[in-house]
Amino acid sequence: MSILVDGNTRVLVQGMGRAGQQHTNLSLEYGTNVVGGVTPGRGGQELCGLPVYDCCRDAVRETGANASAIFVPPGGAADAILEAVDAGIELICAITEGVPVHDMLRVRAAMRDSDARLIGPNCPGLLDPVHKVRIGIAPYPIFRPGSVGVVSRSGTLTYEGVNQLTELGIGQTTCIGIGGDPIPGLSFVDVLELFQADPETRAVVMIGEIGGSAEEEAAEFVQSQMNKPVVCFVAGVTAPPGKRMGHAGAIISGGRGSADDKKKALEKAGIPVAESPALIGETLKQAAPGVS
Numbered sequence: 001m002s003i004l005v006d007g008n009t010r011v012l013v014q015g016m017g018r019a020g021q022q023h024t025n026l027s028l029e030y031g032t033n034v035v036g037g038v039t040p041g042r043g044g045q046e047l048c049g050l051p052v053y054d055c056c057r058d059a060v061r062e063t064g065a066n067a068s069a070i071f072v073p074p075g076g077a078a079d080a081i082l083e084a085v086d087a088g089i090e091l092i093c094a095i096t097e098g099v100p101v102h103d104m105l106r107v108r109a110a111m112r113d114s115d116a117r118l119i120g121p122n123c124p125g126l127l128d129p130v131h132k133v134r135i136g137i138a139p140y141p142i143f144r145p146g147s148v149g150v151v152s153r154s155g156t157l158t159y160e161g162v163n164q165l166t167e168l169g170i171g172q173t174t175c176i177g178i179g180g181d182p183i184p185g186l187s188f189v190d191v192l193e194l195f196q197a198d199p200e201t202r203a204v205v206m207i208g209e210i211g212g213s214a215e216e217e218a219a220e221f222v223q224s225q226m227n228k229p230v231v232c233f234v235a236g237v238t239a240p241p242g243k244r245m246g247h248a249g250a251i252i253s254g255g256r257g258s259a260d261d262k263k264k265a266l267e268k269a270g271i272p273v274a275e276s277p278a279l280i281g282e283t284l285k286q287a288a289p290g291v292s
Contacts, residue, residue: 146171
C-alpha cells in the first residue's frame with residue numbers, strides 16, 4: 001500500500017509542450033500508466049504515442065484518468081488546475097513554477113469543498129517506486145521501493161535525500177515534493193497524516209526550508225499524532241532576513257520563519273534534525289535502525 005496512488009492510477013498530462021512531452025516519455029519509460037494529454041487546439045492528435053484532447057472532461061471520459069501532471073505555463077496553470085478539478089481528477093500535481101499568488105488564492109477558494117488533492121505548484125510532484133507511478137519530474141533511477149516516506153518543500157533536496165537513502169539500502173514508499181510557494185496544495189501536516197495512516201510507511205524524512213510556519217506546524221503534529229520515527233533537514237540556515245532564497249515562500253519576515261526557529265521547534269518535538277544535507281540519510285538510519 002502507498003499513499004495517494006496505486007496500481008489503478010491513470011495519469012493525464014496537461015500541457016503537452018516540450019517539457020510535458022519530455023516527462024511524459026520518462027514516466028512511460030518508468031512504467032507509469034500515462035493515458036493521454038490535454039492541450040487546447042490539439043485534440044485528435046497523438047503525442048508520445050498517446051491521444052491528445054482539447055479539454056480534461058473529454059480526456060477523463062475517454063481514458064478514465066484520475067490523476068494529472070500540469071506543465072501549463074504560469075498564466076494558465078490555475079485554470080488548468082480548476083479544469084482538472086471540474087473534470088473529476090482526484091490527484092493533481094502542478095509542476096509549474098511562477099504561478100501568481102492571487103491565482104492560487106482563487107484555486108484554494110474553489111477547492112475548499114472539493115475532494116481533489118493538489119500537490120504544488122512549483123514542485124517536482126510525486127513518485128511511488130512501489131507501484132511505478134511518476135507524476136512530475138523526479139529522476140526515477142535514484143528511487144527504490146521500501147518503507148520510508150519522503151516529503152519535501154525543495155525539489156533538489158528531495159532527490160538528494162532519496163539518493164542517500166537508496167545508497168544506504170533504504171527504500172521508499174512514496175516521495176512527495178509539496179513545493180515552496182506561499183500557497184501550496186497539500187501541506188506537511190496533510191502528508192504526514194497520510195504517512196501515519198499507511199501501514200507500509202515505517203519512518204519519514206521531512207525536508208523543510210526557511211519561511212512560513214509549515215515546519216513548526218508539522219512539529220506539533222508529529223509530537224501529538226505520530227508514533228513513527230520522523231527526521232528532518234531545514235534548508236536556509238545562512239539566509240539573511242527579508243531576502244527570498246529560491247522559492248517564493250522561502251523568506252524570513254517579521255521575525256518569523258528562520259531556520260533556527262524551525263530547528264528549535266522540531267527538536268522540542270523530539271524530531272532529529274540533520275545538521276547538513278549530506279547527513280539526511282544517516283540521520284534517518286540512526287533514528288530508525290532496521291528500516292529498509
